[in-house]
Amino acid sequence: MKLTILGCYAATPRSLNNPTSQVLEIKNHLFLIDCGEGTQVQLRKQKLKFSRINHIFISHLHGDHFFGLPGLISTFRLLGRKTELHVYGPKGIKEAITLLLKLGDSWTNYPLYFHELSSLESEIVFEGNKVTVSTIPLQHRIYTNGFLFKEKIGERKLNVEAVAKYRVNKCYFQNIKKGKDVILENGQRIDNRLLSHDPLPSKSYAFCSDTQYSEEIIPLINEVGVLYHEATFLESEKALAPKTKHSTAMEAAIIAKKANVGKLILGHFSTRYGSTCPFKEEAAAIFPNVELAEDGRIFDL
Amino acid sequence: MKLTILGCYAATPRSLNNPTSQVLEIKNHLFLIDCGEGTQVQLRKQKLKFSRINHIFISHLHGDHFFGLPGLISTFRLLGRKTELHVYGPKGIKEAITLLLKLGDSWTNYPLYFHELSSLESEIVFEGNKVTVSTIPLQHRIYTNGFLFKEKIGERKLNVEAVAKYRVNKCYFQNIKKGKDVILENGQRIDNRLLSHDPLPSKSYAFCSDTQYSEEIIPLINEVGVLYHEATFLESEKALAPKTKHSTAMEAAIIAKKANVGKLILGHFSTRYGSTCPFKEEAAAIFPNVELAEDGRIFDL
Structure with a gap:
């Protein structure tokens, strides 16, 4: 299982800070998770093959998680894609992409399927031979899901x-x-x-961004191998977290500890902070096995 | 008059090739022309103040000229913009942006005005004290306008x-x-x-992208100071030009010559070409005062 961080910053793209997008390689799948503006360029920089992406999971329809998707879908067409593309995201995503393609008279020449999500309960959205993907309903300003990627338990x-x-x-x-x-x-x-x-233990990865502190997700991510949890703020800006429905590094660590996860990765940092090191310090005091996301960083999990 | 090229390549953004966007500084206005994906980052790299942009002109609704706009409009909100923003572009642009803002529940907190264009005749779309902007109807696969920026003739x-x-x-x-x-x-x-x-001669700049070779624009750009004309292809790929409704470097030069413009700038290069030098050579044989656009290049006109 390999996780490539394409972007892990909040709000707006900057020269050195890309908005949220990441690629999870698991059991020969290349899952794209969120698609902020500039994701295509980040995919190229990481030399990830566009043709290997068949499933895209969008957590919510704020621009920093989604505004790179219309361009990526158009690029697939220009690259002569023939294979199916499946997009999983909140209700409304189909209307938005369809309208943009219609206005540009640029329909895809490959089959494009939207799987629109609206449930407030966790549900399985993808099931392959070796992997399942289910939603993790999150608490944010608009309808938002995290995603749990789980290898199926193999044969003995x-x-x-x-x-x-x-x-x-x-x-x-x-x-x-x-x-x-x-x-x-x-x-x-x-x-x-x-x-x-016994078979090898099945690997699992939970992506939880964007969300305020919510213990409701704990049963869904309990004992997950790796948890990516947003940490937009430090405790010093704690007052902003509930207001904007984001979390602090400490809150992310508390969730990781209570859910007894294997490893915590923090991301979705506000660009107000000069360095991300304090995020690690703040979280490590509560949950020691913590790492920081970084644009371009690859985690071999 | 100063022209900053933010992006001048066709089709899809790449690590080193940005899609179309440019900033024209004229009589204290900072006009943004087209807004491909990644334009915000290019604006930051050029240290152009976001708050000075009050008018955005969109030629057409293909992604490589337009998919950076939703993000830029959202960023203006995050930056606490209070002043009016005016967007000029083809009919449909308002519906698209409005839908994206609605889905993200991220309405602007500044006044945002859309000036939707649908005329097939040239029309004045902006008139300030010292500058007018009018459309140059172009021949492309979808409804497209170039824009003519013209200083008003000053006092004697x-x-x-x-x-x-x-x-x-x-x-x-x-x-x-x-x-x-x-x-x-x-x-x-x-x-x-x-x-x-006599007053100083009034400066003028015509932006013509994307378009196939069309002599219909000549009366509109006659004797313009600077013409930016797309040159997606070289003559060696001449057959692709009418098919995709784009131009070759030679065709752009013929237009420049027939319109007796002061200077020609070529742009919107297909990324199939390793170097853009042959574009200059091809055009210069017909129209010697030709320059090549380049991402980040600034023309003092």
Whole structure:
């Protein structure tokens, strides 16, 4: 699982601060999460292949998470895309993109599907062979979802020595991987746990931006491997957080601790701060395994 | 008159190629012309004050001329803008921007006026004390206008020596500047041309992008000081020009020559070309006073 931060700043694009966008590589999928203005250029800088992006998840329709999408969709057309593109985002996203394409008389020549979201409860929005994506309803000024990306639990691993020892016939191997016991020719039942190892733990990533402090998300992100949580402010600007429905670094850390996640990544920093180091210090006091997002930074998870 | 090229490439933004946008400084106005994705960042790089932009002219609603506008309008709000912003562009631009602001629940807190264009004839769209802006209807795949920016002809300059020689009373000076003759106390009429010099010639700038080769624009841009004309292709890709309704460098030069303009600036280059030098060579053979646009280049005109 690999996370590439294309942009992790709040509000408006600047020379050195890109608005929110990131790419999650998981089980051979390249998921684009949010698409602020300038995302196309950031994708090029990271040498990420446009053609590998088939699913785009948009948290909410504020410009710093969404205004790069019309351009990206147009660029796919210019690049001669033929394969399906699926866009998941709040109700209204289809009308907006469709209107812009109509005004430019620039319809896509590839199949473009919108999956509009309006539920206030978590729901599965994508299910592949090896990955599911579900929404994490967030508390922001407008309808907003985070997204939980989760590998499905794989098959059990064959215990090669054990199957040799019990002389288990090859034709049982698939059943063993599925967790079934084996009954030998002599009638003896061998417990599956003797013949197989547990599968690798499934990896998971939760993207939560933008949101105010909300413990309601904890059951949804409980024990997730990696949590990206917005931290627009430091505690010194704490009063601004509920007003703008954003979080502080400390609040993000409290959520990470209460949800017992593996690692916390902070992002969506206000550009008012000269350095992002204080975000890490503030959060680490509560949740030590914390990292800072940075435009262009790659996390191998 | 100063022209800053923020972006001069066709199609999609890339790391080093920005889509169309430019700023014309004329008689204390800062006019923004077109607004491709990334224009805000280019404005910052050029250290152009956002608050000085009060009028934005959009040629047409293809993404590479327009997809930076929603973000810029939102940024003006975040910067606490209070003054009016006027946007001139094709019919539909108001619906598009309004929908995006509505979806983000991010209405501007400053007065935003749309001046929607639909005429197929040239019309004056802005008239200030010292400058007029009129449309130049262009031939492209969708409804498109170029824009002609023209200083109004100033007052005549007082011939200080002549007024002293004829002992003309100060109270006549304003009339002399307006071109009127003077009748002295002895009844003698002094011709205005003896008492004043011609005003400085008025400067003018014509922006023509995107368009196929069209001689219909020549009467509108005749003897303009500076013509920016698109040159998406070289003659080697000549067949693509009418198909996509764009021009070649040679075609732009022919227009410049036939319209007897002062200087030609080429732009809107296709990113298929490694270097833009051949554009200059191709055009210079027909119209020698030609320059190439370049992202970040400033022309003092």
